[in-house]
Structure formats: C-alpha cells, structure tokens
Amino acid sequence: MIWFQLGREYKLSVAEILAVFSYGKTVYLSNDFLILDNISIDEVLEKANNLWWTIKIVEIVDSSVAKEAEWYEWKFKYWISIFWDKKNLKSILVWIKKELKDLWVSSRFINKDFQNLSSAQILWEKLLKSQSDYNIIYNKNNSYFWKTIWIQDIFNYSKRDYEKDRDMQTGMLPPKLCQMMINISGWTTIYDPFVWLGTVLIESILMWNESVYGTDLNEKMVEHTKNNIINFCKKEDIELENFEIIKLNAKFIEESEFFKKWVDSIVTEWYLWEVMTQNNISLDRIDKQKKSLLELYDRFFEWLKKIKYSWNLVICFPFWEMKWKYIYFTEVYDLLKKYCNIESLYPADYTEIQATKAWSLLYKRDKQLVWREIFKLTIK
Ligand SMILES: C[S@@+](CC[C@H](N)C(=O)[O-])C[C@H]1O[C@@H](n2cnc3c(N)ncnc32)[C@H](O)[C@@H]1O
Numbered sequence: 500m501i502w503f504q505l506g507r508e509y510k511l512s513v514a515e516i517l518a519v520f521s522y523g524k525t526v527y528l529s530n531d532f533l534i535l536d537n538i539s540i541d542e543v544l545e546k547a548n549n550l551w552w553t554i555k556i557v558e559i560v561d562s563s564v565a566k567e568a569e570w571y572e573w574k575f576k577y578w579i580s581i582f583w584d585k586k587n588l589k590s591i592l593v594w595i596k597k598e599l600k601d602l603w604v605s606s607r608f609i610n611k612d613f614q615n616l617s618s619a620q621i622l623w624e625k626l627l628k629s630q631s632d633y634n635i636i637y638n639k640n641n642s643y644f645w646k647t648i649w650i651q652d653i654f655n656y657s658k659r660d661y662e663k664d665r666d667m668q669t670g671m672l673p674p675k676l677c678q679m680m681i682n683i684s685g686w687t688t689i690y691d692p693f694v695w696l697g698t699v700l701i702e703s704i705l706m707w708n709e710s711v712y713g714t715d716l717n718e719k720m721v722e723h724t725k726n727n728i729i730n731f732c733k734k735e736d737i738e739l740e741n742f743e744i745i746k747l748n749a750k751f752i753e754e755s756e757f758f759k760k761w762v763d764s765i766v767t768e769w770y771l772w773e774v775m776t777q778n779n780i781s782l783d784r785i786d787k788q789k790k791s792l793l794e795l796y797d798r799f800f801e802w803l804k805k806i807k808y809s810w811n812l813v814i815c816f817p818f819w820e821m822k823w824k825y826i827y828f829t830e831v832y833d834l835l836k837k838y839c840n841i842e843s844l845y846p847a848d849y850t851e852i853q854a855t856k857a858w859s860l861l862y863k864r865d866k867q868l869v870w871r872e873i874f875k876l877t878i879k
Pocket residue numbers: 670671672673691692693694695696697698699714715716717720747748749750767768770771772795
C-alpha cells in the first residue's frame with residue numbers, strides 16, 4: 500500500500516494522482532491523504548516527479564528496512580510526523596528517544612516545538628537519503644508506521660519560477676497547476692494558444708514531451724517564450740523534436756497549420772489577465788471581462804467543432820470573489836454545453852470525492868480576487 504500526502508488543494512491532488520496511477524485502488528481518502536493499493540513502489544518512484552500536488556509519498560515499513568535505517572549514522576537523526584491525533588506527537592517523540600537510549604543508541608529528533616516537519620525541512624536535513632523520515636498514521640482502531648520514499652523537491656520548483664525570462668507580473672499560471680493540468684490531459688503533444696511566458700510548455704517538456712506548440716497575440720510574448728524554452732532546454736540538455744511558437748490571435752486559430760496536423764492536447768488558460776483589487780473590482784468590470792472573453796471562446800470552440808478536434812482540452816476559466824461572494828463564469832457553462840462534453844476529473848464511479856456541480860475543480864490563492872476553474876473537455 501502506498502500513502503500520498505496531499506497538497507493544500509486536495510481535490511486537485513487526488514485528480515492528479517488518479518490520472519497518473521489509474522490502476523490504483525483507493526483504500527482510504529481524507530483531506531490530508533490518499534492510500535492506494537494495486538500499485539508498485541517502482542512505478543510510483545518512476546512517475547512521482549510528475550506529481551506536483553503531492554507533498555510526500557510513503558510506504559508501509561517492513562522491519563528489516565527499519566533496522567537498516569536505525570544504524571545509518573552513529574547518531575541516529577530522525578523525525579516523525581503524525582496524522583489525525585497531532586497532539587500526541589510530543590509524548591511519542593519523548594518515548595522513542597527514551598527507548599533508543601535504553602538500547603544505547605544516541606539519537607536526535609529534529610521536530611521543532613514537537614510539530615510535524617515541512618518538505619523543505621526534510622530536504623534540508625537530507626532525511627530522505629538516510630531513510631529516517633517516519634510517519635505515524637492513526638485511525639480510531641490502528642496506528643501505522645510508514646517510511647517516506649519520495650518528497651516533493653520544492654527548491655527546484657521555486658528556482659524554475661525565478662529563472663524565467665519575463666517581466667514580473669501577477670497572473671502567471673503556477674507551474675504546479677500546469678503540471679496537474681498536463682497530467683489530466685494525458686500529456687502528449689501540447690498546444691497552448693495563450694502561451695504568454697511558456698509556462699505550460701516548459702512544464703510539459705519537463706514531463707518528457709518532445710514536441711510543444713504555442714501561439715500568442717503579443718509578439719513580445721512569442722519572443723519571451725521562445726527564449727525561455729531555448730534557455731531551458733540548453734540548461735537541461737534537452738533536444739526537442741518539434742517546437743514552434745508563432746504570433747496568432749486565438750480568434751483566427753484556423754490559420755494555424757501546425758495545430759491542425761500534430762497537436763493532440765490543448766492545455767491552456769484562456770484568460771486575458773486583468774488584475775482586480777478590492778478598490779476597483781465591480782460587477783460592471785467583471786461583466787465587461789466576461790463579454791470579451793465569451794466572444795473569443797465562442798469562436799475558438801466553434802472552430803474546434805468544425806475541424807472535428809477529437810483530443811482533450813484542459814482549460815482554466817476565471818471566477819471572481821467580490822465582497823466575500825463568488826461570481827462564477829456561468830455563461831461559460833452554457834457555451835460548454837453547446838460545444839463540449841465535460842469530462843469527469845475522477846475515474847468513472849469514483850464516489851470518494853466530488854468535483855463541483857459543473858464537474859470542474861477550483862484553484863484559489865489567498866489574497867487574490869480572480870481565481871481559476873479547471874475543466875477537462877472534449878468537443879461534441
Ligand atoms: C494571463 S496570460 C495566460 C497565462 C499563461 N497561459 C501562463 O502560462 O501563465 C494571457 C496571454 O494571452 C494573450 N492573449 C490575449 N488575447 C489573445 C488572443 N486573442 N489571442 C491569443 N493570445 C491572446 C496575452 O498576450 C497573454 O500573453
């Protein structure tokens with residue numbers, strides 16, 4: 500059995516894990532973690548680096564592994580995370596230290612203030628390498644002792660964000676969200692018609708995609724994206740098979756030849772990013788924004804229908820928060836009904852978790868007023 504510690508937006512986490520490990524049988528699911536059976540550790544380790552919404556992956560400890568870990572260093576450094584009954588951590592840590600002392604093992608736990616550690620702390624302390632990150636999971640009847648086998652590399656992650664050739668602006672699609680969307684799409688040959696800084700495409704290259712395509716209305720963004728991709732591939736020593744970024748208005752997508760021939764997955768954020776603040780957000784502004792977007796979406800979907808586009812689309816639409824109320828882009832739902840099938844983000848008959856009523860997933864970030872609603876679609 501494998502245990503996945505889920506990210507803050509746990510519904511997105513679960514959708515991503517189940518898209519990647521479609522054979523996995525759910526044994527248990529809560530807001531914090533998902534336990535899957537029917538998948539092997541090798542398979543998990545092979546694919547784990549494509550899972551950006553999972554904080555940590557652990558397997559059940561077998562006593563021989565625990566023994567190895569115990570003697571890894573003369574001073575046994577470890578930490579323990581506990582889930583469910585968090586207030587018990589202090590007594591468990593003190594008890595383990597005492598037990599080890601009785602066995603003449605010098606030990607140090609590194610949990611500060613008797614709290615669970617963050618991924619960053621685990622990586623800093625290199626605990627994963629020394630196999631000394633342990634987890635205790637309680638439920639009402641049992642407690643389980645688990646060993647960590649993989650942890651999210653958050654340092655690499657934030658570095659990727661900073662290295663981009665870009666004017667610092669708000670509104671970039673977070674790399675984490677891109678990866679999740681690519682995972683859900685089935686990640687093959689990706690096209691982003693609103694390429695901006697190329698975040699979607701770079702993330703897809705990181706997931707071993709060798710062909711990427713993008714268009715954008717703004718010439719400057721086309722140049723930025725090209726530079727970003729070229730620099731990224733040079734640095735990572737990656738050779739792409741096909742890569743084309745051109746200037747194009749998404750309203751006239753029919754002019755794009757490459758798209759008709761090769762692309763088999765659209766992953767994008769169809770949003771002309773307009774930052775709204777508490778001082779200037781209004782229903783009127785939101786309505787104007789909706790109107791201009793709807794016109795564009797309508798053209799795009801109509802054309803996809805015309806060419807009988809038969810692959811997946813994973814798309815973010817905006818929704819807004821105004822005076823503590825959510826304003827959803829319900830007009831888009833009508834448009835989707837007209838042109839698309841809304842695909843389920845979880846396996847068929849999966850009853851453990853619910854998407855929204857519109858079969859979408861929501862992505863929210865604190866202190867922002869414009870948020871994202873994610874759909875997986877096919878064209879009718
Ligand atoms: C908020 S960005 C999209 C986020 C981006 N996908 C990312 O990876 O972060 C919006 C982009 O859409 C482009 N854009 C706006 N209207 C467009 C249109 N009609 N056709 C194509 N691109 C357009 C803008 O130039 C901008 O680069």
